[in-house]
Structure formats: C-alpha cells, structure tokens
Amino acid sequence: MELAVLNTQGNETGRKVVLSDAVFGVEANDHAIYLDVKQYLADQRQGTHKSKQRNEVAGSTRKLKRQKGTGGARAGSIKSPLYPGGGRVFGPVPRDYSFKLNKKLKALARRSALTYKAQAGAIRIVEALNLDAPRTKTLVALADALKVADKxxxxxxxxxxxxxxxxxxxxxxxxxxxxxxxxxxxxxxxSALVMVEGAENVLNVMLA
Known part of the structure; x- marks a missing residue:
C-alpha cells in the first residue's frame, strides 16, 4: 500500500511511502487483538485493593454473651462479619493481574490492528515535524489541516x-x-493514526 506524504498544511508533498503488506495488509485476527488489549489493561491495574478480615479489624475479642440460654445465635466476637464494623468475608486482597502472552501472538495482534486502520483509511503520513519549543497551538493547527481535529x-x-x-x-x-x-x-x-515520515519504516522492520 502506498500513501502520500503530507506537509503541515495538509497538502501532498509529491513523495510517497510504502506500507508493507506483511504489516498493514495481513488477515486480521480479532482474538489476538482481544488478548493483547486484555493484557495491556490488566498490566495497568495496581492490584493494591484490600479490605480487613475479622482478624485484622480493631475490636475486643471478649465473648459477647454466654453460649447457651439466650435464645439467640451463638456470638463469639464483635469483630464477626455479622456485626457493623466487623471484618469482611472474602474481601479483596492485593494481587498481580498481569499474565503472559507469546511474542508472536502480540506481534500478530499489532499487525492486525494496523491492518484495520489501513483498511479504514485512518492512516496519515506527514513530513518531519521540527519544533523549536513546545507549542500546543502548532499541534492543534496540524490536526485541523489533516482533518482529524474531531477524532x-x-x-x-x-x-x-x-x-x-x-x-x-x-x-x-x-x-x-x-x-x-x-x-x-x-x-x-x-480513530486516526498520524505517522511522522520514517515511522512506517520502523514498523515495517519491527513487525514484518
């Protein structure tokens, strides 16, 4: 697939780049995409959630009432989950949500995602952007010129x-x-991928 290189005004420069079919034109695998996205989101989870069990909450361990003769249920501690302020039953504990995926499957998922964007015409190639200093206004103008400001x-x-x-x-x-x-x-x-000229070569080499 060939795409025209655009300048910062959104006009064609006359140059074209080639997107490798081995990266941007594969048979997409939806399940590979699902697994890779699931792993990415799982890696973002801190897993630091924690609630106190009955042996961790503050409170007396005194037996509340005698075992028999009251007509009520047997009660051994105010820290029981049955009482307000007691421990929580089967509450969350810190854990690691990450899991492993094979490198080949992850590469397939990235190729599939890039293929979908190429098929949807959602990829733009722009010439090198050299800024003397950080300027938000420059990026806003570029998004308008490339007609992706609403994406x-x-x-x-x-x-x-x-x-x-x-x-x-x-x-x-x-x-x-x-x-x-x-x-x-x-x-x-x-919704749109804007690749600075040269980025497509990195992807072609890395994922081909």
Whole structure:
C-alpha cells in the first residue's frame, strides 16, 4: 500500500511511502487483538485493593454473651462479619493481574490492528515535524489541516521528539508514541493514526 506524504498544511508533498503488506495488509485476527488489549489493561491495574478480615479489624475479642440460654445465635466476637464494623468475608486482597502472552501472538495482534486502520483509511503520513519549543497551538493547527481535529489521534514518531511530545500533553484527543513502543491498545483506541515520515519504516522492520 502506498500513501502520500503530507506537509503541515495538509497538502501532498509529491513523495510517497510504502506500507508493507506483511504489516498493514495481513488477515486480521480479532482474538489476538482481544488478548493483547486484555493484557495491556490488566498490566495497568495496581492490584493494591484490600479490605480487613475479622482478624485484622480493631475490636475486643471478649465473648459477647454466654453460649447457651439466650435464645439467640451463638456470638463469639464483635469483630464477626455479622456485626457493623466487623471484618469482611472474602474481601479483596492485593494481587498481580498481569499474565503472559507469546511474542508472536502480540506481534500478530499489532499487525492486525494496523491492518484495520489501513483498511479504514485512518492512516496519515506527514513530513518531519521540527519544533523549536513546545507549542500546543502548532499541534492543534496540524490536526485541523489533516482533518482529524474531531477524532482521537495517535501520533507515531520514528524517534524521540521532546518538543512535539510535550506539545501533545494539553490536547486531550492527541497522544504521541514512539514507533518502537506501538501497542495494540493504543492503535485500536485511536480513530486516526498520524505517522511522522520514517515511522512506517520502523514498523515495517519491527513487525514484518
């Protein structure tokens, strides 16, 4: 697949780049995408949730009443889950939600996600963006020129560009990511992919 390289005004520069069919034209695997997104979201969970059990809450261990003769249920401690302020039964405890996926499956998931975006015509290629300083206004103007201002945009960079990455931070619908760090969740979560020229080469080599 060939795509025209656009300038910052949204006009074609006359150059074209080739998106490898081995990365952007595969037979998409929806289940691989599901598993990779599930793993990504599981990795974001801190797993620090905790409630106190009956042996951890503060309270007396005195037996509340005698065992027999009261006509009521047997009660051994005010810390019982049956009483207000008592421990919680089967409450959450700290745990690790992460799980392992094979590298080949994760690569397949990323290729599938990129293929979906290519098929939907949601990929734009722009020439290198060199900013002297972080400027949010420049990124807003670029989004307008590329006609993606009303969409959730993922900017894929071939290499680190601090000024550009800082310029994205105040725009809620724009996120910048290095091509080597592209993941299935970010690709599927975005409505449009804006690749800085050269990023497609990184993806072609990394995922082919």
């Amino acid at each position: 959730k945009v993922l900017i894929v960079l071939p290499e680190s560009n601090p000024n550009l990455q800082l310029s994205c931070r105040n725009i809620p619908y724009v996120k910048a990511i290095l091509a080597q760090n592209v993941n299935t969740y970010e690709v599927m979560n975005a």
